[in-house]
Amino acid sequence: MSSDHHALPHIETEGHFEFTNGKFAMWLLIVSDAMAFIGFLGGYMVLRIASEGTMAPLGGAWQPAWMLPMDLILTGLNTFVLICSSVTMVKALAALQDGNLGGLKKYLLLTMLGGSFFVGFQYFEWTHFIHEGITIQGLKLVDLDTAEHRAKEAGKFTSRLALAEELYGKRRFEGSGDNAPSLPEGKTAADFQSGKFNDADYLFLDLEVMNSEIADRRPVKPGVIHHAAYGIPGTTATPKGRTGAELREELEGAEGKDRGQIMENHRKEGARVANNFCSTFFVLTGFHGLHVFIGVIYLGITLIRAMQGAYHRGNSSIIEVAGLYWHFVDLVWVLLFMLIYLI
Amino acid sequence: MSHSDSHAHGTTGGAHAHPPYMKVFFFLVALTIVEVAIPFVLSSNKGLAVTLLISISVVKILTIARYFMHLKFDARVLGLVACAPLVCASIMSIALLWDN
Numbered sequence: 001m002s003s004d005h006h007a008l009p010h011i012e013t014e015g016h017f018e019f020t021n022g023k024f025a026m027w028l029l030i031v032s033d034a035m036a037f038i039g040f041l042g043g044y045m046v047l048r049i050a051s052e053g054t055m056a057p058l059g060g061a062w063q064p065a066w067m068l069p070m071d072l073i074l075t076g077l078n079t080f081v082l083i084c085s086s087v088t089m090v091k092a093l094a095a096l097q098d099g100n101l102g103g104l105k106k107y108l109l110l111t112m113l114g115g116s117f118f119v120g121f122q123y124f125e126w127t128h129f130i131h132e133g134i135t136i137q138g139l140k141l142v143d144l145d146t147a148e149h150r151a152k153e154a155g156k157f158t159s160r161l162a163l164a165e166e167l168y169g170k171r172r173f174e175g176s177g178d179n180a181p182s183l184p185e186g187k188t189a190a191d192f193q194s195g196k197f198n199d200a201d202y203l204f205l206d207l208e209v210m211n212s213e214i215a216d217r218r219p220v221k222p223g224v225i226h227h228a229a230y231g232i233p234g235t236t237a238t239p240k241g242r243t244g245a246e247l248r249e250e251l252e253g254a255e256g257k258d259r260g261q262i263m264e265n266h267r268k269e270g271a272r273v274a275n276n277f278c279s280t281f282f283v284l285t286g287f288h289g290l291h292v293f294i295g296v297i298y299l300g301i302t303l304i305r306a307m308q309g310a311y312h313r314g315n316s317s318i319i320e321v322a323g324l325y326w327h328f329v330d331l332v333w334v335l336l337f338m339l340i341y342l343i
Numbered sequence: 344m345s346h347s348d349s350h351a352h353g354t355t356g357g358a359h360a361h362p363p364y365m366k367v368f369f370f371l372v373a374l375t376i377v378e379v380a381i382p383f384v385l386s387s388n389k390g391l392a393v394t395l396l397i398s399i400s401v402v403k404i405l406t407i408a409r410y411f412m413h414l415k416f417d418a419r420v421l422g423l424v425a426c427a428p429l430v431c432a433s434i435m436s437i438a439l440l441w442d443n
Contacts, residue, residue: 019418027424034428042435076379080372087368090411094361320413327411331404338400342382343393 018317026321030328033291037332040287041339044280071125072341078121079337082292085114086330089323096316104311104319108303111326115296122289126282136282137275281340288336291329298322367410374399 088110095103129135151157183189184197191197302322305311311319378399385392409415414422 019421024421024424027421031424031427035431038428038432038435042432042439046439072379072382076375079375083368083371083375086371086407086411087364090362090364094364097361324412327407330411331407334400334403334407338378338396342378342396 018320020317020321022321023317023324026324030324033328034332037287037335040280040284041335044284044339047276047280074121075125075337075341078118079333081114081117081121082330082333085111085118086327088114089326093316093319093323096311096319097313099313101306101309101311105303105306108299108306112296112299112303115292115299115326119289119292119296122285122292126285134278134281136279136286284336284340288329288332291332295326295329298325362410362413362416364410367406371403371406374403 088107092104092107092111095101095107148157187197299322302319378396381392381395381399385395408425412425414425
């Protein structure tokens with residue numbers, strides 16, 4: 001295959017896919033970009049592997065289990081949309097190669113819409129997480145003390161349980177069968193409502209509720225019932241796989257000073273794991289989302305030029321080059337989706 | 344790529360024959376559905392789930408690169424260029440293993 005605008009040495013390719021300067025340059029861009037992603041993913045994996053065991057109460061999961069199961073299905077649908085946009089992109093190229101300019105414009109527009117939907121969903125996901133207190137710096141949730149203070153100021157305070165249900169969802173305090181969360185020994189629901197729980201009780205209940213949610217495969221919220229003593233809201237990590245009951249036992253058996261140290265260790269460990277997850281999540285999905293956003297703009301410019309009649313069969317490689325970028329973005333998402341959401 | 348394959352992507356009487364884009368699309372969608380189902384179905388066997396998920400992702404990535412990015416039909420030099428990051432990734436992975 002040959003073309004007048006070939007400046008590279010003539011290289012035989014199969015079918016009607018040309019080997020142009022632009023295509024080679026795009027591959028170089030993709031390769032360098034891939035290395036940036038690999039660097040980020042390397043950091044992600046190191047932090048994740050290093051955290052093994054610290055989230056044992058959550059089944060050894062590295063991330064708080066708030067992604068399961070609802071968010072996983074939604075993100076799966078978003079992945080489906082991105083795959084659809086990849087196929088419309090190759091359809092745009094095929095249309096141009098067949099001399100169908102109307103098809104080119106139609107499929108470019110559909111690809112743009114798919115990309116825009118993906119970015120829009122990511123915006124929705126981010127705002128949802130940030131609203132829940134999950135930020136690039138770590139987990140920042142409204143705790144019950146703050147909520148109680150606000151509710152009292154607004155004259156709307158009824159009970160701590162009502163506040164907790166409002167903050168974390170009513171189902172959080174429900175369970176079924178053997179998976180139902182149990183209260184700390186010697187404590188009743190009335191003690192919780194009247195604020196008679198101590199730090200160890202709150203920690204125990206927190207882990208019980210979280211484990212119950214996971215066992216029942218109900219959506220797990222990142223919030224804890226009470227975390228003022230731990231400093232870091234939203235984490236249920238215990239140092240190296242201790243269960244809630246074991247930690248409580250340790251706390252109850254410890255003197256006041258040691259107890260403070262145990263809680264401090266718990267806080268530090270939880271903070272490290274939770275914040276690492278949050279930071280890498282936002283960096284990876286943000287870096288990828290930025291690529292999709294740039295891709296949508298790129299396709300928009302390509303569409304405008306197509307409407308101006310800039311493309312024909314003879315220069316279809318320009319569309320193929322745009323497609324290469326778009327498919328790369330799709331390809332990277334396959335990896336991110338697997339590593340962040342599925343494993 | 345065989346001679347008969349290259350014929351399938353050539354020009355036939357002015358109209359182009361294209362790679363099987365829709366078949367590839369349905370294949371990718373099917374793999375994605377399986378992927379999303381795995382954490383629910385194999386939640387008790389994490390080792391198997393992780394192995395399957397990584398395998399499926401590799402198949403998806405190769406499929407996208409070969410058919411949508413046309414590496415199957417392009418000059419071999421582009422395929423070599425595309426493999427460059429894998430070399431770097433391998434070196435980095437080995438180095439990071441020591442870090443852990």
